[in-house]
Amino acid sequence: MSEYQQVLEEKAKLDGYMGRQFKFIHIEENLSGATVTLQHPGGEAATVQLLTAEARKYLTNLLIRQLAQARTSATASSSSSSAASSVPSSPSAAPH
Amino acid sequence: MAKLIKNGTIITAADTYQADVLIEGGIIQAIGTGLEAAGAAIGAEIIDAAGKYLFPGGIDPHTHLDMPFGGTVTADNFETGTIAAAFGGTTTIIDFCLTDKGKPLADSIQKWHAKSAGKSAIDYGFHLMIGEINDEVLAELPDIVHTEGITSFKVFMAYKNVFQADDGTLYRTMLTASELGAMVMVHAENGDVIDYLIAKALAEGHTEPIYHALTRPSMLEGEATGRAAKLAGLTGARLYVVHVTCEEAVKAIAEAREQGFDVWGETCPQYLLLDQSYLELPDFEGAKYVWSPPLREARHQDVLWNALRTGGLQTIGSDQCSFNFNGQKELGKGDFSKIPNGGPVIEDRFSLLYSEGVAKGRLTLNQFVDLVSTRSAKLFGLFPRKGTIAVGSDADIVIFDPAAERVISEATHHMNVDYNPFEGTAVTGAPISVLSRGEFVIRDLNFVGRAGAGQYVKRAPYKQPVQAELATAP
Numbered sequence: 101m102s103e104y105q106q107v108l109e110e111k112a113k114l115d116g117y118m119g120r121q122f123k124f125i126h127i128e129e130n131l132s133g134a135t136v137t138l139q140h141p142g143g144e145a146a147t148v149q150l151l152t153a154e155a156r157k158y159l160t161n162l163l164i165r166q167l168a169q170a171r172t173s174a175t176a177s178s179s180s181s182s183a184a185s186s187v188p189s190s191p192s193a194a195p196h
Numbered sequence: 197m198a199k200l201i202k203n204g205t206i207i208t209a210a211d212t213y214q215a216d217v218l219i220e221g222g223i224i225q226a227i228g229t230g231l232e233a234a235g236a237a238i239g240a241e242i243i244d245a246a247g248k249y250l251f252p253g254g255i256d257p258h259t260h261l262d263m264p265f266g267g268t269v270t271a272d273n274f275e276t277g278t279i280a281a282a283f284g285g286t287t288t289i290i291d292f293c294l295t296d297k298g299k300p301l302a303d304s305i306q307k308w309h310a311k312s313a314g315k316s317a318i319d320y321g322f323h324l325m326i327g328e329i330n331d332e333v334l335a336e337l338p339d340i341v342h343t344e345g346i347t348s349f350k351v352f353m354a355y356k357n358v359f360q361a362d363d364g365t366l367y368r369t370m371l372t373a374s375e376l377g378a379m380v381m382v383h384a385e386n387g388d389v390i391d392y393l394i395a396k397a398l399a400e401g402h403t404e405p406i407y408h409a410l411t412r413p414s415m416l417e418g419e420a421t422g423r424a425a426k427l428a429g430l431t432g433a434r435l436y437v438v439h440v441t442c443e444e445a446v447k448a449i450a451e452a453r454e455q456g457f458d459v460w461g462e463t464c465p466q467y468l469l470l471d472q473s474y475l476e477l478p479d480f481e482g483a484k485y486v487w488s489p490p491l492r493e494a495r496h497q498d499v500l501w502n503a504l505r506t507g508g509l510q511t512i513g514s515d516q517c518s519f520n521f522n523g524q525k526e527l528g529k530g531d532f533s534k535i536p537n538g539g540p541v542i543e544d545r546f547s548l549l550y551s552e553g554v555a556k557g558r559l560t561l562n563q564f565v566d567l568v569s570t571r572s573a574k575l576f577g578l579f580p581r582k583g584t585i586a587v588g589s590d591a592d593i594v595i596f597d598p599a600a601e602r603v604i605s606e607a608t609h610h611m612n613v614d615y616n617p618f619e620g621t622a623v624t625g626a627p628i629s630v631l632s633r634g635e636f637v638i639r640d641l642n643f644v645g646r647a648g649a650g651q652y653v654k655r656a657p658y659k660q661p662v663q664a665e666l667a668t669a670p
């Protein structure tokens with residue numbers, strides 16, 4: 101499979117779960133790629149392996165959207181803690 | 197194809213003189229006048245460089261291309277990053293190969309080869325991150341130095357719970373490196389204290405980008421620099437402190453050198469030219485200026501310039517580590533500690549140092565060449581193959597127009613990122629054409645090279661005896 105096809109395939113997997121209202125709950129990274137854990141509000145969990153850099157950047161966009169939504173709903177109803185808890189563990193700082 | 201560069205002014209770290217340069221087989225074959233007949237005999241193309249400087253190609257000792265982290269990956273990979281570097285006059289980079297704890301170092305090195313092979317437009321080498329020292333790591337290191345040609349190891353004193361190594365690991369890395377003739381590089385900030393300050397700031401509700409700087413005070417960089425320098429003195433290791441930003445660290449390096457310790461320091465254009473106030477820009481724009489260590493108060497800039505001028509700091513790295521403002525830096529909206537650290541500097545490192553250094557009278561031409569190329573070649577085991585214009589050296593040459601004027605902008609830069617931290621900065625002087633091993637990569641401001649043309653360079657240990665070096669020189 102070409103790298104381009106692999107990018108498309110990995111993006112499509114993420115899009116599929118987004119379309120079904122899954123949320124990111126954990127991202128585990130190493131030099132080989134990222135293991136993304138998602139969960140549906142109904143409780144169903146799923147895991148996606150991302151190996152390409154482009155798909156990992158795409159993941160960032162989706163993650164930022166989720167973080168922004170979490171912030172909006174957190175300010176809308178300050179009593180709701182479920183939004184904040186659906187945000188995945190903090191990304192580590194970049195090393196230099 | 198053979199080339200004869202005529203009428204240029206050659207600038208090396210030592211000399212300034214007018215001469216022609218004859219290139220064949222990627223190597224500088226002759227320097228002098230009256231080389232036309234020799235050139236004609238090998239069918240050399242004549243390139244007129246009248247009114248131009250000929251600099252040795254820039255060596256950027258500090259880049260992070262295609263680097264994964266925190267749910268994302270740097271915006272520039274080895275293709276876009278090295279093409280941008282070439283536009284800027286850089287012909288060799290040394291990128292940091294990260295490692296995973298508990299896994300063979302060789303696996304990580306293979307991953308970095310896979311990222312770069314077939315993509316890099318200029319020559320490249322690797323530094324290797326050391327996150328732990330154990331029997332497996334110790335067993336791997338000799339081969340990494342002697343077979344892979346990776347002769348510099350990076351240890352993080354910051355980024356607690358992520359990359360940070362403890363002082364014992366740093367000490368043992370120094371002992372081993374010293375035996376192997378490899379240099380130890382440190383990111384010098386006190387990670388334990390910073391970790392506490394970040395948690396405290398967030399607990400108090402401080403989430404804005406400026407708190408990135410406020411939780412990493414310069415004294416903690418000075419402290420870590422001094423600690424690493426003393427360990428270098430104790431072990432006899434050669435130490436290279438990356439991205440020095442402040443007076444405290446400059447002083448710690450000066451003190452160590454006074455005592456005869458083998459300690460060297462690098463700074464970056466962002467610390468010379470930008471300051472902490474950029475982190476306070478509205479609308480989250482401050483996130484564009486988040487580097488670690490952070491930008492400092494403006495008073496530190498004079499200290500850094502003075503150190504470059506008087507030899508207290510010896511090299512300029514870009515610390516290239518680009519993340520898009522839209523879609524990557526945004527990760528830290530609402531929490532400064534999640535802003536991806538780093539910025540795009542690989543393309544403008546060379547021009548900024550020339551314009552702000554030479555054109556503004558802070559540095560001589562020869563000091564500029566030493567800082568931007570020669571010293572890194574010497575420290576990192578690339579000299580005399582790279583880092584100078586000399587017979588037998590690789591024909592890595594920048595044809596530079598000192599009279600050119602341009603304005604740095606995201607709209608015209610070649611990095612794959614949506615902002616430039618030096619947006620709107622006017623610079624004097626520009627690389628017009630750039631040759632890598634005798635072939636044009638940039639010709640008259642156009643990219644004519646090829647992704648994948650760059651070669652991996654194995655670097656020599658610094659303790660290699662002079663005689664052996666002469667015997668193996670090209």
Ligand SMILES: [Zn+2]
Nearest residue numbers: 195196260515
């Ligand atoms: Zn760095």
